[in-house]
Amino acid sequence: MTDRLEIIKSTKRKAKPDAGNLVFGKQFSDHMLMMDYLEGEGWINPRIVPYEPISLDPAAMVFHYGQSVFEGLKAYRTEDERILLFRPEKNLQRLNRSSDRLSIPAIDEEKVLGYLKEFLKLEKDWIPTAEGTSLYIRPFIFATEPNLSVAPSKAYTFMVILSPVGSYYAEGIHPVGIYVENSYTRAVRGGTGTAKTAGNYSAAYKAQERATEMGQSQVLWLDGVEKKYIEEVGSMNVFFKINGEVVTPALNGSILEGITRMSILELLKSWGMNVSERRISMEEIYQAYEAGQLEEAFGTGTAAVISPVGELNWDGRKMVINDRQTGPLSKKLYDTLTGIQTGRLDDPFNWTTEIK
Amino acid sequence: MTDRLEIIKSTKRKAKPDAGNLVFGKQFSDHMLMMDYLEGEGWINPRIVPYEPISLDPAAMVFHYGQSVFEGLKAYRTEDERILLFRPEKNLQRLNRSSDRLSIPAIDEEKVLGYLKEFLKLEKDWIPTAEGTSLYIRPFIFATEPNLSVAPSKAYTFMVILSPVGSYYAEGIHPVGIYVENSYTRAVRGGTGTAKTAGNYSAAYKAQERATEMGQSQVLWLDGVEKKYIEEVGSMNVFFKINGEVVTPALNGSILEGITRMSILELLKSWGMNVSERRISMEEIYQAYEAGQLEEAFGTGTAAVISPVGELNWDGRKMVINDRQTGPLSKKLYDTLTGIQTGRLDDPFNWTTEIK
Numbered sequence: 195m196t197d198r199l200e201i202i203k204s205t206k207r208k209a210k211p212d213a214g215n216l217v218f219g220k221q222f223s224d225h226m227l228m229m230d231y232l233e234g235e236g237w238i239n240p241r242i243v244p245y246e247p248i249s250l251d252p253a254a255m256v257f258h259y260g261q262s263v264f265e266g267l268k269a270y271r272t273e274d275e276r277i278l279l280f281r282p283e284k285n286l287q288r289l290n291r292s293s294d295r296l297s298i299p300a301i302d303e304e305k306v307l308g309y310l311k312e313f314l315k316l317e318k319d320w321i322p323t324a325e326g327t328s329l330y331i332r333p334f335i336f337a338t339e340p341n342l343s344v345a346p347s348k349a350y351t352f353m354v355i356l357s358p359v360g361s362y363y364a365e366g367i368h369p370v371g372i373y374v375e376n377s378y379t380r381a382v383r384g385g386t387g388t389a390k391t392a393g394n395y396s397a398a399y400k401a402q403e404r405a406t407e408m409g410q411s412q413v414l415w416l417d418g419v420e421k422k423y424i425e426e427v428g429s430m431n432v433f434f435k436i437n438g439e440v441v442t443p444a445l446n447g448s449i450l451e452g453i454t455r456m457s458i459l460e461l462l463k464s465w466g467m468n469v470s471e472r473r474i475s476m477e478e479i480y481q482a483y484e485a486g487q488l489e490e491a492f493g494t495g496t497a498a499v500i501s502p503v504g505e506l507n508w509d510g511r512k513m514v515i516n517d518r519q520t521g522p523l524s525k526k527l528y529d530t531l532t533g534i535q536t537g538r539l540d541d542p543f544n545w546t547t548e549i550k
Numbered sequence: 551m552t553d554r555l556e557i558i559k560s561t562k563r564k565a566k567p568d569a570g571n572l573v574f575g576k577q578f579s580d581h582m583l584m585m586d587y588l589e590g591e592g593w594i595n596p597r598i599v600p601y602e603p604i605s606l607d608p609a610a611m612v613f614h615y616g617q618s619v620f621e622g623l624k625a626y627r628t629e630d631e632r633i634l635l636f637r638p639e640k641n642l643q644r645l646n647r648s649s650d651r652l653s654i655p656a657i658d659e660e661k662v663l664g665y666l667k668e669f670l671k672l673e674k675d676w677i678p679t680a681e682g683t684s685l686y687i688r689p690f691i692f693a694t695e696p697n698l699s700v701a702p703s704k705a706y707t708f709m710v711i712l713s714p715v716g717s718y719y720a721e722g723i724h725p726v727g728i729y730v731e732n733s734y735t736r737a738v739r740g741g742t743g744t745a746k747t748a749g750n751y752s753a754a755y756k757a758q759e760r761a762t763e764m765g766q767s768q769v770l771w772l773d774g775v776e777k778k779y780i781e782e783v784g785s786m787n788v789f790f791k792i793n794g795e796v797v798t799p800a801l802n803g804s805i806l807e808g809i810t811r812m813s814i815l816e817l818l819k820s821w822g823m824n825v826s827e828r829r830i831s832m833e834e835i836y837q838a839y840e841a842g843q844l845e846e847a848f849g850t851g852t853a854a855v856i857s858p859v860g861e862l863n864w865d866g867r868k869m870v871i872n873d874r875q876t877g878p879l880s881k882k883l884y885d886t887l888t889g890i891q892t893g894r895l896d897d898p899f900n901w902t903t904e905i906k
Contacts, residue, residue, distance in 0.1 A: 219609065219698025226608055249603040252582055252711050253575065257692050260616055260748030261755075297755035332698060336613050337752075342575025342688060342713060344785055346755050355608050357698060377740050382774040384735030386753045392616030393749015396693075397742045399617075399653035399702050418738040419775050429700055 197240060199309050201316065204244035213324035216360035218497070223320040223329075223356040227313045229306075231299055233348035240309050242316060245355065251340035255347040261337035262392040263292035266496045267453075268328040268359075269314050269549070271321045272537030277314060277549040279331075280535045282307055284453045289333060291451075292389040297346040298335055306333075310354060311549050317356055318549075326361025326532075330497075336392075362498045367520045367528060369504030370411035372427060372491075374476060375401045376509060380425060380448075382418030387425075387448035395429065402428070410507060412493070416476065418448065424474045430493030430501060431455035434479060435523055437487040444471040454494040458527055460543060476508050483513040490521035499535075500528040553596060553658075555665050557672065560600035569680035572716030574853070579676040579685075579712040583669045585662075587655055589704035596665050598672060601711065607696035611703040617693035618748040619648035622852045623809075624684040624715075625670055625905070627677045628893030633670060633905040635687075636891045638663055640809045645689060648745035653702040654691055662689075666710060667905050673712055674905075682717025682888075686853075692748075718854045723876045723884060725860030726767035728783060730832060731757045732865060736781060736804075738774030743781075743804035751785065758784070766863060768849070772832065774804065780830045786849030786857060787811035790835060791879055793843035800827040810850040814883055816899060832864050839869040846877035855891075856884040 204224045211221050222245050229240045256262050265285040270278045286303040293300055310331070314321075321329040333354045337347030378401035381387025386394055401413045412428035424443050426432060431452040433442045440462055445451055462469045482488040483506075491503035504518035515521075520528075533539030534546065560580045567577050578601050585596045612618050621641040626634045642659040649656055666687070670677075677685040689710045693703030734757035737743025742750055757769045768784035780799050782788060787808040789798045796818055801807055818825045838844040839862075847859035860874035871877075889895030890902065 220696070222609060222696075245608070247605040247607055249605050251603050252601070252709055253578060253688075253713075256613065256748070257618060257690055258620055258688070258748055259751035260618060261752040262613060262616060264614055295756065296752050297759065330698070332609075332614070334613055340576070340578075342686070344751050344754075345758075346752075353608055357609075379738050379740030382735050382738040382741065384733050384774065385738065385741070386749070391749065391752075392612070392614055393742070393747065393753065395615035395700050396617040396652050396702075396747075397749065398700075400651065402701075403653065418740065 197238070197305060199312055200239070200241040202241065202243045210320060211358060213322055213327055213360065216322060216327060216358050218359050219330065219357050221357055223317045223358070225313070225317060227309055227354040229309075229352040231350040231352070236299070237301055237352065242313055248351070250338060253340035253342055255337035255339050255341060258342060259337070259344060260391070260393045261296050261298055261347055262334065263289060263296055263298060264332060264334035264390055264392065265289045267331045268496060268535070269321050269331060270328050270536045271323050274537070276537060277318060277321060278535065278537055278546040279549065281453055281457065281545050282310065282547055284456070285333070288390065288451065288453070289335070292391055293335060295386055295389040296391055298337070298350060301352060313354060314549050320356055320358055322358045326363065328359055330357045330359045332357065367500070367502060367525070369502040369515070369518050369520055371409065371505040372412050372414045372503050372507065373405035373408045373410035374414045374506060374508035375404070375416065376421060378404075379418040380415040383447040385418070385448060388445070388450060390450060398429070408507065414506065422475045422477065424476060424479070425449045427493040427503070430495035430498070432491065432493050433458065434474065434488065435490040435521065436482045437489070439468045439470065440523070441470050441472060441474055443474055446473070452494055454496060454499060454531070457531060457545065458494055461527065461530060479506070480508065480511060480513065488513065488515055490523050491515050492524045499531050500524050553594070553661060555668055556595070556597040558597065558599045566676060567714060569678055569683055569716065572678060572683060572714055574715050575686065575713050577713055579673045579714070581669070581673060583665055583710040585665075585708040587706040587708070592655070593657055593708065596661075598669055604707070606694060609696035609698055611693035611695050611697060614698060615693070615700060616747070616749045617652050617654055617703055618690065619645060619652055619654060620688060620690035620746055620748065621645045623687045624852060624891070625677050625687060626684050626892045627679050630893070632893060633674055633677060634891065634893055634902040635905065637809055637813065637901050638666065638903055640812070641689070644746065644807065644809070645691070648747055649691060651742055651745040652747055654693070654706060657708060669710060670905050676712055676714055678714045682719065684715055686713045686715045688713065723856070723858060723881070725858040725871070725874050725876055727765065727861040728768050728770045728859050728863065729761035729764045729766035730770045730862060730864035731760070731772065732777060734760075735774040736771040739803040741774075741804060744801070744806060746806060754785070764863065770862065778831045778833065780832060780835070781805045783849040783859070786851035786854070788847065788849050789814065790830065790844065791846040791877065792838045793845070795824045795826065796879070797826050797828060797830055799830055802829070808850055810852060810855060810887070813887060813901065814850055817883065817886060835862070836864065836867060836869065844869065844871055846879050847871050848880045855887050856880050
C-alpha cells in the first residue's frame with residue numbers, strides 16, 4: 195500500500211480574493227488533496243495536486259446511488275500568525291461514522307489528519323487574515339465504480355478542497371426568523387439523519403423554499419414519527435434557554451451530532467449552567483413562550499458558530515424571542531467559541547490543534 | 551434556446567458482449583445522450599456523443615448535497631426485429647416528479663422522448679436478441695454548479711446511458727427469501743421515498759448487508775412511523791395474494807410509484823380479479839399465513855419484472871410461501887408482462903412504443 199503523501203505543485207497561482215469579496219464556497223485554493231480506495235488495496239495514493247476538474251465514468255455510482263459523505267471544518271489564522279484547527283479529529287471521526295452508515299470504507303483518521311496538516315501548510319497563504327474570516331475545509335468521499343448494480347461501490351475517491359470564507363456576520367450577529375415545518379421530514383430513526391451524507395441536504399430544499407415563501411430564513415425540523423418533537427434548524431443543531439435552563443434535543447438517531455453542539459454543551463457545563471439534552475416538543479416551547487420563559491434560542495454549526503433565533507413560526511402561531519435581539523448567552527457563547535477558535539482566548543479544553 | 555439534437559458519432563466501436571456474458575450495468579454502448587441546464591437558459595444543447603468520462607469541478611454540488619435523480623427502463627427487440635419501449639412516457643413523468651422533490655428543473659418530456667428514440671435508433675445493434683435479454687436505459691440528472699452553499703444548483707446535466715442486460719432469470723424464475731427489517735428505515739412521509747433519487751439507494755445498503763448475513767436475498771421495508779406496515783421489498787414494490795384477493799401497499803407518500811406496479815394493477819383489474827391498494831401490516835400477513843391463506847407474494851420492478859417471494863422472515867418468525875415455488879398468478883403475470891414487452895403477445899393496453 196502506498197501511503198506516502200505525494201505533492202505535485204501547481205505551476206499557476208490564482209489571485210486570492212480580497213477580504214471584502216469572500217463568498218462562501220465559490221472560490222477555491224490552488225490545490226486539492228486526494229486519495230483513492232480500491233477493493234483489496236484499501237486507501238491508496240494520497241496526493242496533493244493542482245485544483246482541477248475530475249474525470250468520472252457516467253456510470254460512477256455516486257451519480258446513481260448516492261454513496262457520498264462529507265465534513266466541514268475551518269482553519270483560522272491567529273493575530274500572531276499561528277494556524278489553528280478546531281477539533282479536527284472530531285470531524286474525521288464523524289466522517290467515518292457517516293461512511294459506516296453509507297457502507298463506505300473507513301479512512302485512517304490519524305494519517306488523514308497528517309495529510310490535511312501538510313495540505314494546509316502548503317496552502318497557508320489562502321487562510322484569510324481579516325477579523326471573522328477563515329479557510330473552510332471540505333473533506334468528502336464518493337463512490338466511483340462504474341456499475342449500475344444497487345450495491346456498495348468497490349472504488350471511492352476521498353478529497354479535500356479549501357475555500358476562503360468571510361465573516362458569517364459581516365454586519366454583526368443578526369437573529370433570524372424560523373419556519374417550523376409540519377409536513378416535509380428531514381430524517382427519521384433508522385434513516386440517514388445522523389450521517390453527513392449528500393442526500394440529506396437536497397432533500398431539505400423543498401422545505402427551505404417554503405420557509406423563504408413564508409418570509410423566514412430557516413426551517414425548524416420536527417421528528418418524522420410524531421411531528422411533535424424538535425430535531426434541527428436548517429443544517430444546524432438548536433438550543434433553547436427556558437427559565438434559566440439550556441436545553442437541546444438529545445441525540446435520538448435522526449439528528450446530526452454537531453461538533454459545535456458538543457463544544458457548547460461542554461462550555462455550558464464548565465460554566466456551571468443547568469443544561470440538558472432531552473426530547474423537546476414544540477408544544478413545550480410554545481408553553482414556555484406563553485409563560486414568558488422562552489429566553490433565548492439559537493442554532494449552532496461550523497459556518498455561523500451561533501445563529502440566534504429571533505422568531506419562531508409554528509402552525510400560524512408566532513413567537514418573538516428576546517425582542518429579536520441577540521441574547522446575552524448567545525453572545526457569550528459566540529464570543530467564547532470564536533475566541534478559542536481564533537486564538538484570542540485561552541483554550542482550556544485543548545480543542546485547537548496548531549499547524550506548525 | 552438550442553434544442554436541435556446534435557450527433558457526434560464515435561470513431562471507435564466497442565465489441566458487443568455475447569448474450570451469455572451480459573452483466574447488469576457494467577457494459578455500456580458506444581454513445582451517450584446529454585443535455586445541459588443553465589439558469590436563465592433552461593435545458594440546452596441536446597447531443598449524442600461518444601461514451602466517455604465526464605469532467606466535473608470537485609465542488610460540483612452533486613458530490614456534496616445529492617441533487618440527483620434517475621430512471622430505469624428497457625428497450626426490447628421483438629422476434630420480427632422491431633424495437634419496443636415499455637411505457638417510456640411514464641418514466642419521464644416520474645423523472646420530473648422526482649426532480650420536483652429535489653428542486654431540479656423539469657425536462658420537456660416529449661422532446662426528451664424524441665431524443666431517446668433517436669439515440670436508440672443509433673444504438674439499435676446494442677439491443678441484444680437472445681430470449682430474456684434487453685437494453686437497459688438509464689436516464690439521470692445531477693447538479694453541476696461548483697458551489698458549497700446548501701441551496702439548489704443553478705446548473706445540471708441530463709444524461710442517458712445504455713447497458714445490454716441478460717435475462718434476470720437465466721435459470722428460470724427463482725423465489726427468494728426476504729428479511730423483514732425492523733430498525734433501519736428506507737423512507738418516511740414527508741421525506742424522499744416517492745422520488746427516484748440517488749440518496750435513497752445507498753441509504754438501504756446497511757439493511758441489505760443484514761439481510762445477506764441472515765441468509766436472505768432482499769429486505770422488506772416497514773413504514774418509518776409505526777414499523778408495522780409494509781412498504782417495499784428491496785428496490786421493488788410488493789404484492790400479496792391472500793385468500794384470492796391481491797393486495798399491495800397504497801401510495802402513501804413514502805413508497806415509490808412503480809411502473810411495473812401500475813401495469814400489474816391494470817392487468818389484474820382487466821382480468822376481473824379482486825385487487826386492492828391499501829395499508830397492509832406484517833401482522834395481517836402473519837395471520838393470513840397462520841390461517842393458510844397467504845397464497846403468493848412477489849416483488850415487481852423493471853429489472854426482474856416479477857420476483858416471487860419464497861420465504862418471509864419477520865422477528866424470528868419464518869413464513870414459507872407456496873412451498874417456495876413460483877405461484878400460478880406470479881407466473882401468469884410474468885409471462886403476460888414480458889410477452890407484451892417483447893412483442894410476443896398482443897398489447898391491448900397500448901403500453902409499448904415502437905421505435906421506427
